[in-house]
Amino acid sequence: MMxxxxxxxxxxxxxxxxxxxxxxxxxxxSRPLLTTIxxxxxxxxxxxxxxxxxxxxxFAEWLLEYISGGPQAEYTVxxxxxxxxxxxxxxxxxxWDVTGVDWLFVATxxxxxxxxxxxxxxxPRMTRYYWRQFxxxxxxxISMVYxxxxxxVGTIVPLFIxxxxxxxxxxxxxxxxxxxxxxxxxxCLVQVTDSVCRGTMAHPLGTxxxxxxxxxxxxxGMRVSMQIGLIATLMNIVIATAIGASAAYMGxxxxxxxxxxxxxxxxxxxxxxxxxxxxxxEPSLFLLIMIFGLFGWGGISRIVRSxxxxxxxxxxxxxxxxxxxxxxxxxxxxxxPNVSNSIITAATLAIPGLILAEAAFAFLGLSDPTIPSWxxxxxxxxxxxxxxxxxxxxxxxxxxFTILAFNFIGDALRDALDPRQE
Amino acid sequence: xxxxxxxxxxWAAVVAFVILTITFLFLEITPDQQVAQLQFQAxxxxxxxEAALDAYEQRRGLNQPLxxxxxxxxxxxxxxxxxxxxxxxxxxxxxIVASLPYSIMYSAPSIVISTVxxxxxxxxxxxxxxxxxxxxxxxxxFFGISIPNFWFGIMLLLIxxxxxxxxxxxxxxxxxDTQTFSLANLRQLFLxxxxxxxxxxxxxxxxxRAEALEYVRAEFVKTARAKGATGWRMLSRHILRPTLxxxxxxxxxxxxxxxxxxxxxxxxxxxxxxxGRLSYDAIINQDTDLVLGTVFIPVxxxxxxxxxxxxxxxxxxxRISYGDR
Numbered sequence: 001m002m003x004x005x006x007x008x009x010x011x012x013x014x015x016x017x018x019x020x021x022x023x024x025x026x027x028x029x030s031r032p033l034l035t036t037i038x039x040x041x042x043x044x045x046x047x048x049x050x051x052x053x054x055x056x057x058x059f060a061e062w063l064l065e066y067i068s069g070g071p072q073a074e075y076t077v078x079x080x081x082x083x084x085x086x087x088x089x090x091x092x093x094x095x096w097d098v099t100g101v102d103w104l105f106v107a108t109x110x111x112x113x114x115x116x117x118x119x120x121x122x123x124p125r126m127t128r129y130y131w132r133q134f135x136x137x138x139x140x141x142i143s144m145v146y147x148x149x150x151x152x153v154g155t156i157v158p159l160f161i162x163x164x165x166x167x168x169x170x171x172x173x174x175x176x177x178x179x180x181x182x183x184x185x186x187x188c189l190v191q192v193t194d195s196v197c198r199g200t201m202a203h204p205l206g207t208x209x210x211x212x213x214x215x216x217x218x219x220x221g222m223r224v225s226m227q228i229g230l231i232a233t234l235m236n237i238v239i240a241t242a243i244g245a246s247a248a249y250m251g252x253x254x255x256x257x258x259x260x261x262x263x264x265x266x267x268x269x270x271x272x273x274x275x276x277x278x279x280x281x282e283p284s285l286f287l288l289i290m291i292f293g294l295f296g297w298g299g300i301s302r303i304v305r306s307x308x309x310x311x312x313x314x315x316x317x318x319x320x321x322x323x324x325x326x327x328x329x330x331x332x333x334x335x336x337p338n339v340s341n342s343i344i345t346a347a348t349l350a351i352p353g354l355i356l357a358e359a360a361f362a363f364l365g366l367s368d369p370t371i372p373s374w375x376x377x378x379x380x381x382x383x384x385x386x387x388x389x390x391x392x393x394x395x396x397x398x399x400x401f402t403i404l405a406f407n408f409i410g411d412a413l414r415d416a417l418d419p420r421q422e
Numbered sequence: 423x424x425x426x427x428x429x430x431x432x433w434a435a436v437v438a439f440v441i442l443t444i445t446f447l448f449l450e451i452t453p454d455q456q457v458a459q460l461q462f463q464a465x466x467x468x469x470x471x472e473a474a475l476d477a478y479e480q481r482r483g484l485n486q487p488l489x490x491x492x493x494x495x496x497x498x499x500x501x502x503x504x505x506x507x508x509x510x511x512x513x514x515x516x517x518i519v520a521s522l523p524y525s526i527m528y529s530a531p532s533i534v535i536s537t538v539x540x541x542x543x544x545x546x547x548x549x550x551x552x553x554x555x556x557x558x559x560x561x562x563x564f565f566g567i568s569i570p571n572f573w574f575g576i577m578l579l580l581i582x583x584x585x586x587x588x589x590x591x592x593x594x595x596x597x598x599d600t601q602t603f604s605l606a607n608l609r610q611l612f613l614x615x616x617x618x619x620x621x622x623x624x625x626x627x628x629x630x631r632a633e634a635l636e637y638v639r640a641e642f643v644k645t646a647r648a649k650g651a652t653g654w655r656m657l658s659r660h661i662l663r664p665t666l667x668x669x670x671x672x673x674x675x676x677x678x679x680x681x682x683x684x685x686x687x688x689x690x691x692x693x694x695x696x697x698g699r700l701s702y703d704a705i706i707n708q709d710t711d712l713v714l715g716t717v718f719i720p721v722x723x724x725x726x727x728x729x730x731x732x733x734x735x736x737x738x739x740x741r742i743s744y745g746d747r
Contacts, residue, residue, distance in 0.1 A: 264437050267437050267441070267724050267728055268441055269683060269720050269721065270683075271683035271686075272682070272720050272721060275686075275701075275705070275717060276445070276448075276714075276717045280449065280452040281452055352568065356570055359570055359573075360570070360572060360687055363572050364686075364687070364690065366705065378572070378573055378576065381576075382691075385576065385579065385580050385584055386584045389580055389584075392576050392577075392580070393577065393580070396570065396573035399570050399573065400568060400569050400570060400573065403568040403569075403570065404565075404568035407564055407567060407568050408564065411564075
């Protein structure tokens with residue numbers, strides 16, 4: 001957002017033509033320490049992911065096949081004991097088997113932390129300014145609070161609770177404070193009269209027909225939605241920025257080629273592209289994220305290109321170029337930070353579409369059925385709508401409000417960051 | 423301009439060709455799920471899985487060289503020979519044509535409704551910007567673009583079908599076949615039309631409002647106003663006409679895509695045996711030819727829609743010069 005600190009230019013002591021841009025960067029402020037921590041955290045993440053990939057996951061299976069000629073044998077690679085199926089972290093009471101999606105999610109959160117939270121914290125003046133702009137839109141502030149709650153609950157709570165399983169002692173319980181006729185055929189924990197059953201605090205949002213707690217299903221659904229929304233959007237942003245900025249910077253046939261490709265990708269209706277790909281490959285959450293992330297960036301790249309084209313006409317861009325900065329440096333330090341407003345707005349408005357698409361695919365049964373997503377629960381509740389209204393209704397409400405909140409925030413960001421819009 | 427149109431048509435053909443090619447490549451690199459199924463069946467019934475595989479490849483022509491298969495695949499699609507649906511035992515195109523009327527039955531009314539209502543509200547709020555009505559309209563638009571249409575359909579079924587009993591829950595094909603233009607058919611199509619229209623109205627409304635706002639303060643509107651044009655005349659003669667140019671193109675491109683995607687979910691929710699439902703059933707039953715056919719229909723609608731949209735621009739908007747393109 002505000003990554004480009006332009007106070008480099010104030011150092012006029014060195015002669016103009018032999019500025020070592022990297023040296024300038026090193027000298028300014030407290031950046032080296034932070035950069036070291038940042039790079040260190042990414043390196044640590046990479047090592048952990050590699051460790052897990054060797055010890056566990058599909059890579060381990062391939063390795064076992066390759067080395068020992070069969071998946072049955074125990075083996076050690078680089079001193080790591082290869083054991084497929086074992087959880088990644090096991091501290092007695094805290095067991096977390098990190099899946100491929102989890103790794104991607106952690107990487108996304110790290111990128112968000114280093115490239116959004118840290119710059120904001122280092123520029124309190126700009127942060128206050130953005131906040132004052134943002135605060136004017138009350139719907140967006142409420143949406144922000146709602147999404148922060150969904151995000152925190154959805155990322156933290158699933159680490160401590162297990163995926164809800166069938167419980168045939170608590171089938172079709174209504175949500176707390178509501179009652180349902182026992183004629184519906186569910187189990188009943190609190191009987192009010194002979195024919196009326198009341199919901200309990202044990203299952204505040206009720207249960208499904210196979211007795212799974214809807215509150216827990218909803219919480220796991222939050223995680224799935226946040227994973228889809230954030231990971232796929234980050235992938236989209238990275239690809240769209242790279243493609244859009246290089247098309248604008250290089251121009252000529254590169255521009256033509258890249259944008260023609262974007263034309264073709266956008267001509268294929270996104271929903272049906274996703275549908276076809278998830279049909280052709282074995283459906284899983286990881287694959288869905290990959291499909292959304294690798295094929296959903298067309299619209300954003302067009303925005304980035306048109307914005308970047310305007311930036312390349314500006315004085316600072318020409319100044320940096322004539323001072324001998326390399327193309328990569330100019331794109332990274334001058335083009336991308338100055339189009340980031342449009343990128344952020346477009347990305348915020350793209351998130352709800354991806355969450356909705358995931359929910360729709362889960363609803364259609366084209367996602368991994370073992371992962372409790374909002375769409376799966378809605379789909380289950382649809383089959384017994386007449387007897388248990390809450391099963392399809394409650395996850396749908398969360399889905400609806402999440403999409404609404406992202407749309408409100410995207411709209412507010414567009415108003416705050418894009419001065420040309422009214 | 424003729425040169426531009428010719429180039430644009432050629433480009434549409436290239437796009438269609440590239441999409442066909444990419445799909446062929448995807449089909450090649452992904453494992454065929456039917457093969458595994460056939461081999462499993464053969465092994466279970468005591469046959470030889472390898473023989474079953476050979477027979478399958480023979481039947482589908484998979485033992486030919488890659489290039490021959492590719493040219494045959496492209497020629498078939500160009501010639502309208504879209505393959506054979508195993509689950510329905512008929513050509514893919516026949517299956518699509520048979521289910522098309524059911525899709526048109528509810529999507530045609532909702533296209534008309536969403537265009538008229540959406541544009542009407544959008545223009546109205548542009549003219550009355552920052553009034554209570556405008557805020558209400560904006561809120562409705564947010565509601566419409568945010569509500570998941572499949573869930574909205576289920577909720578409407580729950581409230582108006584299950585609880586109040588105003589509308590039937592199960593779509594009856596016999597009514598749609600014999601009494602297409604009857605009240606009974608309208609009754610069972612009412613909720614799907616509402617669901618499909620809601621999102622499209624919201625989209626139309628937002629675009630119409632944004633587009634019209636650009637012209638409300640334009641010089642020529644001010645001039646018209648100064649010369650005494652008010653109300654309806656100003657709206658229809660001076661604001662609506664320039665607004666319609668980008669909106670007409672929006673109709674073909676975005677709205678059609680939105681409707682096609684929504685229609686699949688709507689048809690699954692309401693049990694309407696249209697093209698969307700056909701596509702869904704094909705996916706569930708692993709009927710690859712039918713899946714491709716039902717996916718290519720929206721793709722080619724989109725290719726042609728984009729083509730018409732660009733050509734419409736050259737006709738409708740004389741301000742754009744195409745000399746140098």
